[in-house]
Amino acid sequence: MPNGLVAVDMTQPVTPLTATYVSADAHGDENVLQLRQEELPPPGPGQVRLVVKAIGVNPVDLKIRQGMRGRGPVPFRLGAEVAGVVEAVGPDVSTVAVGDEVIAFRVDGGYASALLVPADDVVPKPASLPWSEAAGLLLAGATAIHTLEATGVGEGDVVLLHGAAGAVGQAVIQLAVDRGARVIGTASPRNHDLLRELGAYPIAYGEGLRERVAAAAEEVGEPTAAIDAAGTDEALALSLALVERERIATIMVRPAAIESGIKALGGGPGADPGTEIRAAARAPLAQLAREGRLKVRVVKELPLAEVREAHRFVAENHAAGKVVLLP
Numbered sequence: 001m002p003n004g005l006v007a008v009d010m011t012q013p014v015t016p017l018t019a020t021y022v023s024a025d026a027h028g029d030e031n032v033l034q035l036r037q038e039e040l041p042p043p044g045p046g047q048v049r050l051v052v053k054a055i056g057v058n059p060v061d062l063k064i065r066q067g068m069r070g071r072g073p074v075p076f077r078l079g080a081e082v083a084g085v086v087e088a089v090g091p092d093v094s095t096v097a098v099g100d101e102v103i104a105f106r107v108d109g110g111y112a113s114a115l116l117v118p119a120d121d122v123v124p125k126p127a128s129l130p131w132s133e134a135a136g137l138l139l140a141g142a143t144a145i146h147t148l149e150a151t152g153v154g155e156g157d158v159v160l161l162h163g164a165a166g167a168v169g170q171a172v173i174q175l176a177v178d179r180g181a182r183v184i185g186t187a188s189p190r191n192h193d194l195l196r197e198l199g200a201y202p203i204a205y206g207e208g209l210r211e212r213v214a215a216a217a218e219e220v221g222e223p224t225a226a227i228d229a230a231g232t233d234e235a236l237a238l239s240l241a242l243v244e245r246e247r248i249a250t251i252m253v254r255p256a257a258i259e260s261g262i263k264a265l266g267g268g269p270g271a272d273p274g275t276e277i278r279a280a281a282r283a284p285l286a287q288l289a290r291e292g293r294l295k296v297r298v299v300k301e302l303p304l305a306e307v308r309e310a311h312r313f314v315a316e317n318h319a320a321g322k323v324v325l326l327p
């Protein structure tokens with residue numbers, strides 16, 4: 001550059017961006033959540049700055065808020081998945097461009113109107129996918145893929161799925177059916193039509209479950225694999241009674257599950273976090289959603305300012321789909 005001048009790329013904003021975000025000011029109930037504002041700096045190397053359009057709320061957010069995942073420093077932030085528009089890119093980022101519509105997972109502090117994320121953690125949002133569905137796709141979807149890989153589910157399998165009406169359960173049903181397996185899924189009777197639509201054979205959980213599974217098996221076949229997204233004693237006991245241990249996985253990591261010798265997946269002591277498998281699942285999940293082979297059922301959309309209400313609703317544990325926050 002002549003005369004020692006430095007080239008400045010005028011297409012890159014260099015100004016800070018004001019963001020509203022949710023701060024958890026302590027561990028505790030939903031009242032610890034507060035809205036705050038900050039100035040986001042321009043993205044650094046390897047980063048992109050997103051204007052967030054929708055945020056997926058997950059039960060794990062509530063567990064972190066309550067301190068069930070350990071008690072680190074306060075205040076802290078929540079939110080692992082968002083969908084949004086790239087508003088600025090870091091100096092060396094070439095994989096995404098300003099204006100791209102993307103989904104970001106796994107992120108830190110996704111409960112925000114804008115945030116900085118690593119460019120490596122975004123995938124293109126399918127144009128046909130609404131923002132809220134995009135925001136709720138990847139955490140449940142990646143978890144579902146992990147469970148199916150861990151249990152080796154494929155053509156001809158019959159999966160006994162506990163907690164089939166939840167966001168993870170719904171993804172497991174669709175992905176298992178896509179692999180040529182059949183699914184016997186437990187849910188409240190009011191969600192049985194939903195399970196049928198997704199391709200599962202629905203049964204109620206609770207007393208008498210073993211008999212209902214036996215009746216279902218006459219129609220569908222004996223379970224060859226079991227996936228537990230409910231975390232109940234009945235789910236664990238019945239899975240162990242019907243399926244060989246190496247083909248049972250739970251995403252509800254707890255001492256009884258670890259001690260039983262089944263596959264415990266996700267966060268928690270003794271579990272397989274599946275970091276690589278879940279990261280690698282992002283692009284295929286977006287592709288499946290693009291093709292309409294994987295649907296995300298959004299049951300509630302709330303403004304970011306109503307984050308406390310979103311947490312109260314998820315805490316009831318009967319959402320039967322995704323809860324999404326809109327900045």
Ligand SMILES: NC(=O)c1ccc[n+]([C@@H]2O[C@H](COP(=O)([O-])OP(=O)(O)OC[C@H]3O[C@@H](n4cnc5c(N)ncnc54)[C@H](OP(=O)(O)O)[C@@H]3O)[C@@H](O)[C@H]2O)c1
Nearest residue numbers: 059163165166167168187188205230251265266318319320
């Ligand atoms: N380890 C991991 O990597 C990982 C990843 C994601 C999620 N998780 C955990 O897995 C659980 C499910 O996650 P999610 O996102 O699917 O939650 P969710 O969407 O909130 O799931 C709620 C569903 O659970 C069902 N349910 C409640 N009690 C049940 C029972 N006793 N038996 C069977 N189903 C029951 C309900 O079905 P009905 O309405 O029909 O009663 C409800 O719709 C959460 O605890 C979450 O923290 C773990």
